[in-house]
Every structure is written in structure tokens, then in C-alpha cells.
Amino acid sequence: MTFASDRFEENQAAIAKQHEDMQRTQRAARTSRFKFEPQAVMQLLRQRIVGQAQALTEIEQMLQVVKADFNHPERPLAVMMMLGSTGIGKTETVRIISEAIYGRNDAFCRIDMNTLSQEHYAAALTGAPPGYVGSKEGTTLFDIEAIQGSFSKPGIILFDEIEKASKEVIRSLLNVLDNGKLSLSSGVKTIDFRNCMIFMTSNVGAKALQQQWGNWKFSVQHLFKSRDAYEQKIIDAALQQQFDPEFLNRIDRILHYQRITLDTIPALVGIELQKLNQRLSKQARTVSIDTAVIEQLKNQYDGRFGARHLGRQIRTQIEPIIAAYILQYPNADLIHICTQNGRFIVSPLEKIQQQNDLALDAGANYVTRL
Numbered sequence: 170m171t172f173a174s175d176r177f178e179e180n181q182a183a184i185a186k187q188h189e190d191m192q193r194t195q196r197a198a199r200t201s202r203f204k205f206e207p208q209a210v211m212q213l214l215r216q217r218i219v220g221q222a223q224a225l226t227e228i229e230q231m232l233q234v235v236k237a238d239f240n241h242p243e244r245p246l247a248v249m250m251m252l253g254s255t256g257i258g259k260t261e262t263v264r265i266i267s268e269a270i271y272g273r274n275d276a277f278c279r280i281d282m283n284t285l286s287q288e289h290y291a292a293a294l295t296g297a298p299p300g301y302v303g304s305k306e307g308t309t310l311f312d313i314e315a316i317q318g319s320f321s322k323p324g325i326i327l328f329d330e331i332e333k334a335s336k337e338v339i340r341s342l343l344n345v346l347d348n349g350k351l352s353l354s355s356g357v358k359t360i361d362f363r364n365c366m367i368f369m370t371s372n373v374g375a376k377a378l379q380q381q382w383g384n385w386k387f388s389v390q391h392l393f394k395s396r397d398a399y400e401q402k403i404i405d406a407a408l409q410q411q412f413d414p415e416f417l418n419r420i421d422r423i424l425h426y427q428r429i430t431l432d433t434i435p436a437l438v439g440i441e442l443q444k445l446n447q448r449l450s451k452q453a454r455t456v457s458i459d460t461a462v463i464e465q466l467k468n469q470y471d472g473r474f475g476a477r478h479l480g481r482q483i484r485t486q487i488e489p490i491i492a493a494y495i496l497q498y499p500n501a502d503l504i505h506i507c508t509q510n511g512r513f514i515v516s517p518l519e520k521i522q523q524q525n526d527l528a529l530d531a532g533a534n535y536v537t538r539l
Contacts, residue, residue, distance in 0.1 A: 204321040207232035210269040217265055217440055218258045219476075220433040224251070224424040228262070231422060235323060235366065245349045245362045246323050248419060250331070250369040252404055253426030254378065256475020259370040263327045266366075270322055277325035278312035282334035291337040296353035309353060309360070316365050324365035332373040332411050339416055346419035369420075374407030379473060401425050429475055434467040437476050441483050456491060459507040459516075487513055 211229045218225060231247045240246050251259040268274040285293060293310050311326075318324030331339070345351045349363035378400055404425065408417070417423075429437070438458070446455055471478050491504055494515045505516040 201236050201238040202320055203236050203238060203323060205232075205236070205270045205323075207236050210266060213269045214262065214265050218262055219436045219440070220429055221258055221262075221426055224262075224426055227422055227424050228266075231366075232266075243348050243363065245346065245365050245367050247366045248346050248369075248421045249367065249424065250371060250420050250422070251424045251426055252371050252373065252408065254375040254428060254473070254475060255372055256477035257426045257429055258476065259426055260327065260329060263325065263368050263370075267325055270325070276315065277327055278315040279327045279329060280310055281329050282331045282338070283329075285334045285338045288335045288337040290335065291341045292354065294338065295341050295351065296358070311351075311360055313360055317361055318364050324362070326362070326365055326367055328367070328369045330372060331369045332371045336413075339412065343415065343419065346416075371408075371411075373411050374404035377403055377407055397427060400428070428472060431467055431470065434470055434479065435463050437479050438463050438466055438483075441480055445483070445488070452495075454495070454502050454504065456504045456506065458487075458505070461508045462487075462506055462513060465508055465511070465513070490515060 207229060210232055211225065214225055214228065228249075231249060234240070235246045251262065253259060263277060263279075264274040267277045270276075280294070284290070296309050316324045316326050328334075328342070341351075345362050346367065349361065349365070351360045351362065353359070408423075442456065442458060449456060466479065466482055469482060474481075487506060490506065490513055494504060495501060506513055507516045508514070
């Protein structure tokens with residue numbers, strides 16, 4: 170009887186241990202291996218990407234699916250194409266995601282597809298075929314470390330301006346988008362994209378949009394159309410014409426980035442000013458601007474070139490004034506920009522204060538010499 174009782178207790182203990190191990194395994198399986206937080210990534214994106222609420226919502230959904238960690242084992246984590254005209258935040262979106270996940274805005278593999286416009290440039294991605302120079306080395310433009318990421322962080326790759334690549338280059342990516350693997354032509358190496366988020370940007374349809382709205386600017390018909398819906402229709406038509414169906418069918422999400430409107434200019438100026446002050450912080454200086462400066466920048470804004478045009482305005486019209494002022498008054502730490510007769514200038518009050526400071530410094534040096 171004692172022997173039977175001992176065996177029963179041992180069996181109960183073994184069953185309890187198995188149950189505990191099973192629960193521990195289930196808890197581990199339910200815990201995402203990825204350490205980034207989608208909410209933190211989106212907070213950074215919404216701070217810096219202005220006027221793209223719908224696109225950012227789609228990106229948030231994608232990041233949540235990646236974080237939940239039940240992705241298809243034989244496909245990339247995500248395949249996303251971002252469409253829209255130049256300078257509206259497509260490439261900047263990928264930089265910010267990289268910064269939020271890795272702490273650096275360049276911790277991803279970027280392939281500028283405008284450099285792969287010829288058919289034979291497909292070898293730059295897939296490697297040289299057997300018998301050609303470099304075939305044994307398996308040389309490729311892909312940054313394998315950035316693509317494969319790590320156990321706790323997904324890899325990131327950006328195919329920038331993908332519509333500028335040749336048809337052969339686009340076809341070489343079909344297997345990557347489908348099963349997450351790319352075998353180099355020489356067969357010596359296979360690149361794994363299954364732990365990678367794939368982003369593509371394209372300006373396809375942008376020129377057609379400019380022509381349409383240029384011709385229709387004073388036409389009665391366009392007054393009865395929703396501009397955003399009509400623009401999306403033109404871009405979708407250009408997309409279907411540019412890419413083969415088998416390529417488009419492998420993309421999970423196609424996002425339409427909207428043109429930058431005038432009411433978003435103040436927010437964009439604020440972002441550019443923040444970047445400028447970040448650079449000046451190394452010299453312990455700070456720049457501020459009047460609302461009149463923002464209004465003048467808004468009036469000079471050219472919507473064809475997006476936020477890049479705004480950044481160019483600040484670089485060519487405001488930064489030279491700041492530089493000249495700093496060289497004249499090296500001790501300046503607070504610089505305020507205003508307008509006068511349609512020109513950007515440093516506030517006269519700032520100049521008076523700096524002149525007084527220089528006079529005090531000169532007086533102190535004179536007393537010291539005495």
C-alpha cells in the first residue's frame with residue numbers, strides 16, 4: 170500500500186511539473202520577441218510626419234501585427250509601398266521608424282532604385298552570374314545585417330523611387346516579396362528577408378497630376394470633383410501601367426501620401442526650426458521666429474516640391490542671416506528672426522542687446538589692462 174501511494178505521489182508530481190512547463194512554454198510563446206513598442210514608434214511619427222493621418226494609421230496597424238509576432242514564417246514581416254509626389258514624407262517615414270526601433274535613422278538598408286535603371290544592373294542585387302567577375306564572392310548592394318535584423322528587432326529595407334528601376338530589376342525582387350528569400354545568381358549565398366519589413370517609395374503619377382491640375386486649374390469640371398479622390402485615381406492608373414500585376418499582387422499595403430496643404434506649413438516650419446536648434450545646441454544657441462516669418466514662408470511655398478522646398482527656403486534665406494549674425498556677435502545665444510519690408514532680419518532688439526554686451530566686454534578688457 171505504501172509503495173502504491175509513493176508511486177501515485179510521484180506521478181502526480183510529474184504531471185504537475187509537465188503542466189507547469191506547458192504553461193511556461195505557452196507564456197513564452199505569447200510574449201513577443203520584438204522589443205519595440207508600436208505606440209512609441211507612432212508617437213515619433215506623428216510628431217514629425219504632418220498631414221498624413223490615413224497613411225500613419227495603416228503603418229500603425231502593420232507595426233501592431235509585426236509586434237504581435239504571428240507572421241507567416243515564409244514571407245517578409247511586411248511589404249509596403251508608399252505613393253505620392255516628392256517631399257511629402259515617404260522616405261522620412263522609414264528614417265523615423267528606424268530611429269524609433271534602433272536609435273539611429275540610418276539603421277536600414279536603402280537601395281536607390283534610380284541607380285538601377287538599366288537591365289544589366291539587376292546583377293547589382295542578385296550578384297554576378299557564374300563565370301563572370303565577382304560571381305564567387307557573391308557581391309551585392311544589399312546590407313545583409315540591416316536586412317536580417319536580430320531576434321528582438323526586425324530588419325528594415327527601403328527600395329527608394331522604385332519606379333525608376335528597370336523591369337529586370339523589378340522582376341528580380343518577386344521571390345523576395347513572395348517567400349522572403351533571394352538566392353544570388355552564383356548560388357553561393359541566400360539572403361533571408363523573412364525577419365524584415367520591406368518599404369518601397371514611388372513618385373509614379375506625380376507628373377501626370379501636375380499636368381492635369383495645370384490644365385484644369387481654371388476649368389469648371391474640377392470644381393465638382395474631390396481633389397484627393399481624383400488624384401488617387403490618377404496615381405492608381407499610373408501604378409497599374411508602370412508595374413506588372415504579379416509584382417503589385419505581392420504588396421501587402423499601398424499607401425497614398427497626400428499633398429502638403431498650406432494649413433500644415435506652420436507645423437512643418439516648427440519641425441525645421443527644431444532641427445536647426447538641435448544643430449545650434451552644440452554652440453549653446455537658440456533661434457526663434459515671428460509669426461510673420463511663417464506667413465512669408467507660407468506665401469513663398471511651392472506645392473510641387475513639398476517639404477523639401479520649405480527646408481530649402483530656410484537654408485537659403487534664414488540660415489545665412491543667422492550665420493552672419495553669429496560671426497558678427499560670437500557671444501550671441503538667443504537669436505530672434507523677424508521680417509522687415511519683406512526681408513528676413515534678426516530682431517533689432519537682439520542686435521541692441523548684443524552691441525551692449527560687446528561694449529561691456531570691451532570696457533571690462535580696458536579696466537583689466539589698467
